[in-house]
Amino acid sequence: MDGIIQDFFLLGDPNVRWVLAGTILLSLSAGILGCFTILRRRALVGDAVAHAVLPGVAIAFIIVGDKNPVMLLLGAVVFGWIAMLVMENITLKTKISTDTSIGMVLSVFFGLGVVLLSHIQNSGNVNQSGLDAFLFGNAASMLPFDVIVFSFVSVVVIATILLNYKEFKMLSFDPAFGVSTGFKRKRYEFLMATLLVLTITAGLQAVGVVLMASMLIIPAAAARYWTDSLSVMLVISGLIGIFAAVVGSFVSFSAPAMPTGPWMVVAAAVLFTISVLLSPGRGLVGNYLRKRKQRQKSFKENILKYIYKSNEKNIDSKSQLQEIHQKFGQNGIRVQPFIDKMLNEGYIIRSNGLIELTQKGEQEAKRVIRVHRLWELYLSERLNLKSDHVHDDAETMEHFITPELETELMNILGKPEKDPHQSQIPY
Amino acid sequence: MFWIILTAILVSASCALVGSILVMRKQAMLSDAISHAVLPGIVIAFLLTASRNTFPMLIGAGAFGLLTVYLTDLITRKTKLFEDSSMGIVFTTLFAIGVILVTLFADMVDLDQECILYGEIAYVPWDRWLFMGMDMGPRPVWILSFVLLLNIIFFLVTFKELKIYSFDYQLALTMGLPMAGIHYGLMGMVSFTTIASFESVGAILVVALIIVPPATAYLLTDKFLNMILLSVGFGVLSAITGYFLAVWIDSTIAGAIVVMTGIYFLMAYIYKVYFDEKRQGLDSQKNIVALTPK
Numbered sequence: 001m002d003g004i005i006q007d008f009f010l011l012g013d014p015n016v017r018w019v020l021a022g023t024i025l026l027s028l029s030a031g032i033l034g035c036f037t038i039l040r041r042r043a044l045v046g047d048a049v050a051h052a053v054l055p056g057v058a059i060a061f062i063i064v065g066d067k068n069p070v071m072l073l074l075g076a077v078v079f080g081w082i083a084m085l086v087m088e089n090i091t092l093k094t095k096i097s098t099d100t101s102i103g104m105v106l107s108v109f110f111g112l113g114v115v116l117l118s119h120i121q122n123s124g125n126v127n128q129s130g131l132d133a134f135l136f137g138n139a140a141s142m143l144p145f146d147v148i149v150f151s152f153v154s155v156v157v158i159a160t161i162l163l164n165y166k167e168f169k170m171l172s173f174d175p176a177f178g179v180s181t182g183f184k185r186k187r188y189e190f191l192m193a194t195l196l197v198l199t200i201t202a203g204l205q206a207v208g209v210v211l212m213a214s215m216l217i218i219p220a221a222a223a224r225y226w227t228d229s230l231s232v233m234l235v236i237s238g239l240i241g242i243f244a245a246v247v248g249s250f251v252s253f254s255a256p257a258m259p260t261g262p263w264m265v266v267a268a269a270v271l272f273t274i275s276v277l278l279s280p281g282r283g284l285v286g287n288y289l290r291k292r293k294q295r296q297k298s299f300k301e302n303i304l305k306y307i308y309k310s311n312e313k314n315i316d317s318k319s320q321l322q323e324i325h326q327k328f329g330q331n332g333i334r335v336q337p338f339i340d341k342m343l344n345e346g347y348i349i350r351s352n353g354l355i356e357l358t359q360k361g362e363q364e365a366k367r368v369i370r371v372h373r374l375w376e377l378y379l380s381e382r383l384n385l386k387s388d389h390v391h392d393d394a395e396t397m398e399h400f401i402t403p404e405l406e407t408e409l410m411n412i413l414g415k416p417e418k419d420p421h422q423s424q425i426p427y
Numbered sequence: 428m429f430w431i432i433l434t435a436i437l438v439s440a441s442c443a444l445v446g447s448i449l450v451m452r453k454q455a456m457l458s459d460a461i462s463h464a465v466l467p468g469i470v471i472a473f474l475l476t477a478s479r480n481t482f483p484m485l486i487g488a489g490a491f492g493l494l495t496v497y498l499t500d501l502i503t504r505k506t507k508l509f510e511d512s513s514m515g516i517v518f519t520t521l522f523a524i525g526v527i528l529v530t531l532f533a534d535m536v537d538l539d540q541e542c543i544l545y546g547e548i549a550y551v552p553w554d555r556w557l558f559m560g561m562d563m564g565p566r567p568v569w570i571l572s573f574v575l576l577l578n579i580i581f582f583l584v585t586f587k588e589l590k591i592y593s594f595d596y597q598l599a600l601t602m603g604l605p606m607a608g609i610h611y612g613l614m615g616m617v618s619f620t621t622i623a624s625f626e627s628v629g630a631i632l633v634v635a636l637i638i639v640p641p642a643t644a645y646l647l648t649d650k651f652l653n654m655i656l657l658s659v660g661f662g663v664l665s666a667i668t669g670y671f672l673a674v675w676i677d678s679t680i681a682g683a684i685v686v687m688t689g690i691y692f693l694m695a696y697i698y699k700v701y702f703d704e705k706r707q708g709l710d711s712q713k714n715i716v717a718l719t720p721k
Binding site for chain 2: 038041042043044046047051090093094095096097098099100101102103104106107108110111112113114115116118119122210211213214217218221224225257258259261262263265266269272276282284
C-alpha cells in the first residue's frame with residue numbers, strides 16, 4: 001500500500017501526471033463556478049447542459065468524420081448554448097416551471113444525442129469507438145492534448161471570474177439592485193452561462209454526463225458551510241474540488257478497474273457530509289450541542305430562581321427537594337442530575353434533607369431575577385407594553401441577557417427599585 | 428414489432444400518469460433524480476438474490492427511490508441549501524455509489540451503464556416469461572401491465588386527494604388529508620414506474636416520458652383530468668411514431684421515442700406562443716409575476 005501511495009505522489013508515471021493534472025484543473029474550475037450556480041439556484045441547469053451537449057458531439061463527429069477533440073468540444077459548446085437558450089425561452093414564454101423545462105431539455109436533447117450516436121454506430125464508421133467517453137467519462141484515458149485543452153479552459157474560467165468578480169457577485173446576490181445602478185445584467189448572464197458550458201463540456205470526458213453536475217454542486221454546497229463570504233467560499237470550494245480529484249485519481253490508480261469520476265463524487269460527498277455535521281457555526285452537531293447547553297442553562301437558572309423565590313415569599317421556609325422534583329420533573333425530565341451538578345458546582349447545599357442556596361447560588365438567582373424584572377420594566381416603560389403582557393417574554397429573555405446588556409438596561413432605566421408588578425428588584 | 432410497440436405504449440402511459448402530477452407540482456426533476464438514484468438499489472437486489480429477477484429489483488429500486496426523496500427533503504429542511512442543490516447532491520452521489528458497486532462486482536452483476544442509460548427495447552420480444560412450462564409472452568409486457576394497472580388503481584382511489592395535492596398542498600393539510608401518505612405513495616409509484624420502465628427503455632427515456640408529454644398537455648389545457656388524459660395521449664402517440672422513426676432512420680427505438688416527445692412539445696409550443704391569441708394577455712401577467720422576487 002505504501003508503495004502505491006509513493007508511486008502515486010511521486011508522479012513517476014506520466015499517465016498519473018496527466019490524469020491528476022486534468023482532473024485537478026477541471027474540478028478546480030467546476031468548484032469555483034459551482035458557487036455561483038448554487039447561489040443563483042441554477043444547480044440542475046448544469047445537469048441539463050451536461051446531457052444536452054451530446055447531440056453537439058455527435059453532429060461534430062458526423063461533419064468532421066473523426067474524433068478531433070477541438071471540433072467535438074466546439075459542437076458541444078454550441079449545443080450547450082442552445083440548451084440554455086431553449087430552457088430560458090420555455091420558462092419565459094409559457095407557464096411551464098423552471099424544473100420542468102430543465103427536465104425536458106435534458107431528456108430530449110440527450111435522446112436526440114443517443115439517436116445520432118446509434119445512427120453513427122450503425123453507419124459503421126471505424127473512428128466512432130470511444131465517443132461514449134463523453135457519456136460516462138473516462139479520466140484514465142486522458143491524453144496530454146486533453147490536459148492542454150482543460151488547462152486552457154480552466155485558466156479562461158478562473159481569469160474571467162477574477163476579472164469580473166464584482167459583477168458576478170452582484171449577479172448572484174442582487175441583480176435587481178445592480179440593474180438599478182446601470183449594471184448590464186444580460187451581458188454578465190451571458191458570460192457566466194458561457195463559462196458554465198465551457199467547463200461542463202471540458203469535464204465530460206473526465207467524469208461523464210451525470211457526475212459532471214455533482215462536481216458543480218457538491219464542493220460549492222460544502223463550502224457554503226464554512227463561510228458567509230463569497231471570496232472565501234470560492235477558495236474553499238476549489239480546494240474541495242482538488243481534494244476530490246486527488247482521491248478519485250488515486251483510487252483509480254491503485255485499483256485500475258475503478259472509475260475515477262464516481263470516486264471523485266463520493267470523496268466530495270463525504271466532505272459535504274462532514275461539513276454539514278461539523279462545521280463551526282452552522283454544523284448540525286454544533287447547533288445541537290449549543291441548543292442543549294442553552295436548554296440546560298435555562299433549566300438550571302429556573303431551579304435556582306424557584307428556590308430563591310420561595311425564600312423571598314416566606315423568609316424562613318426552605319424549599320423541599322420534593323417540590324422541586326414535582327415542579328420541574330414534568331414531561332419525563334430527570335431533575336436529579338441537574339441538582340447533583342449544581343451541588344458539585346457549589347450553587348446549592350444540602351442540609352437536613354432540605355436544599356439551600358449558597359452565596360454563589362443566591363447571587364446567580366438574584367441575577368436571573370434582576371434581569372427578568374429589569375426586562376419587564378424596560379418593556380413596560382420604554383416600549384409601552386401593558387404590565388400584564390411582559391412576564392412571558394421576560395421568562396425567555398432572562399436566560400439570554402448578557403452582563404453587557406444588563407448594564408445597558410440599568411443605564412437606560414437608572415437603577416430602578418421596583419418592577420412593573422411592584423416587586424423589589426434585587427441587586 | 429407488435430410486442431415492442433405494446434411495451435412502449437405501456438411505458439408511456441404509466442409515465443404520463445405519474446408525470447402529470449410531478450409537472451403540476453413543479454417536481455419534474457425528481458424523476459431524473461429517482462431514475463439515477465435507483466442504481467445502487469438494483470445492484471444490491473442483484474447481489475442479494477444473485478439473479479435478474481424483477482421483483483427484488485423493483486423493491487430495491489423502490490427503496491432507493493424513496494430514500495432519494497427522503498434525503499432530499501431532509502437536507503433541504505436541515506440545511507439552508509435550495510431544494511435543487513440538495514436533490515443534485517443526493518442523486519449524483521447515489522448514482523456514483525451505484526457505478527462503483529457495478530464496477531466492484533462486475534463479474535457478478537450482469538449490468539452495464541449503457542443498458543441502464545439506453546435500455547434495449549428491441550430485445551423485449553425475446554425475453555419470454557415461462558410459467559409452468561407455458562410461454563406466456565414477453566416478460567416486460569407483463570411487468571409493465573402490472574405497473575400500469577397499479578398506477579391506474581392508485582389514481583382512481585386517490586383521485587380527489589391527488590388533485591388537491593397538486594394544486595394546494597397547504598389547503599390539503601388544513602383539510603386533514605393524509606398528505607404524507609399521498610406524497611410517499613406517489614413517490615413510490617414514480618420509483619416503480621421508473622424502474623419497471625427503464626429495464627426495457629433506459630433511464631433517459633423514462634425521464635423524457637415522465638416530463639415531456641405532461642408538459643405538452645400542460646400547455647394546452649387547464650383542467651386536471653384533461654391534462655392527465657392528454658399526457659397519456661401524447662405519450663402513446665410518441666411511442667408509436669417513435670418506433671417508426673427509429674425504423675426509418677435506423678437508430679435506437681428509445682431515443683427516437685424521446686425525439687418524438689420533443690417534436691410534439693415543439694408543435695404545442697409554437698401553437699401556444701405564436702398562434703394562440705388568448706394568451707397574449709396572460710403573457711404580460713406572467714412577466715410581472717416572474718419579476719417579483721420570491
